[in-house]
Amino acid sequence: MVSVLLLKYLEELGKKEMDKFKWFLAQGVDNYNKIPHGILEDAQSREALVSTLISKYEPDRAGRLTVLVFRKMDKNFPASQLESDLGKVSTTVLSSSKxxxxxxxxxxxxxxxxxxxxxxxxxxxxxxxxxxxxxxxxxxxxxxxxxxxxxxxxxxxxxxxxxxxxxxxxxxxxxxxxxxxxxxx
Missing domain, CATH: 1.10.533.10 (Death Domain, Fas)
Incomplete structure (x- = not known):
């Protein structure tokens, strides 16, 4: 599941990196609207942040946004790994609509x-x-x-x-x- 993957990768970030991740979300990245600071402040846990991303963008777009932010943070290796993992998961999530x-x-x-x-x-x-x-x-x-x-x-x-x-x-x-x-x- 996309949410589990995002949580796994976000758990690898330290406090300063999480702050930087949220900063990029607040600025807006590419064609993704920025997330207001108040909403990001309310999402204090990594789980809450994943929920916020998924509810705002849907799972596939939340995953792509996370990859983009990782790249902006110069975290290219985790970005590539996440991108690969998302490709594997999205096909099963999309095919499973029962x-x-x-x-x-x-x-x-x-x-x-x-x-x-x-x-x-x-x-x-x-x-x-x-x-x-x-x-x-x-x-x-x-x-x-x-x-x-x-x-x-x-x-x-x-x-x-x-x-x-x-x-x-x-x-x-x-x-x-x-x-x-x-x-x-």
């Missing part, structure tokens, strides 16, 4: 019937960040938690696929009930 379709199609049913929201939120935490994770966990009922969780799924196909994978892990029988026999085991 989860996105399922998550969109069964929104109402999932909000009403998912009971194990906390483990699902745990799985999504690297993509959504600490603040959104806390918002989900602080909701009272599982339906309220699911509504909050769904409000964070606008980040594109990557987060919806991860949500679907978590549903398969934590709510397999519900997924089978909704989708029939076409669910992988």
């Amino acid at each position: 989860g996105v379709t399922f998550v969109d199609k069964y929104r109402v049913e999932l909000i009403q019937r998912v009971r194990l929201v906390d483990p699902i939120a745990d799985d999504l935490k690297p993509l959504i960040g600490d603040e959104k994770y806390a918002n989900i966990r602080s909701s009272r009922t599982s339906q309220d938690k699911m509504r909050v969780l769904y409000s964070f799924l606008s980040g594109g196909a990557t987060i919806k696929e991860k949500f679907y994978e978590s549903l398969l892990k934590n709510e397999l029988y519900l997924v089978k009930d909704l989708a029939g026999d076409s669910v992988p085991h």
Whole structure:
């Protein structure tokens, strides 16, 4: 997944390098709009920054932007490695839209019937960040938690696929009930 790759590469940056990375994002790079300083300041963790990039640009463009920023920072070797890794991942992410379709199609049913929201939120935490994770966990009922969780799924196909994978892990029988026999085991 693109988000996992971006996180892996960003974890290699020290504090000063992360500040420089964010500085380039705030300036705008090539045909990518700049990200306001306030949003970048809110994204204090690397996980939150990855979520910000993916929600603003979609996974493939967020990956390409990260490569461009690495090159501007003269980090050409990691940029080339990331570019290669993204090429391998993007084909599998793009060809795997079953989860996105399922998550969109069964929104109402999932909000009403998912009971194990906390483990699902745990799985999504690297993509959504600490603040959104806390918002989900602080909701009272599982339906309220699911509504909050769904409000964070606008980040594109990557987060919806991860949500679907978590549903398969934590709510397999519900997924089978909704989708029939076409669910992988």
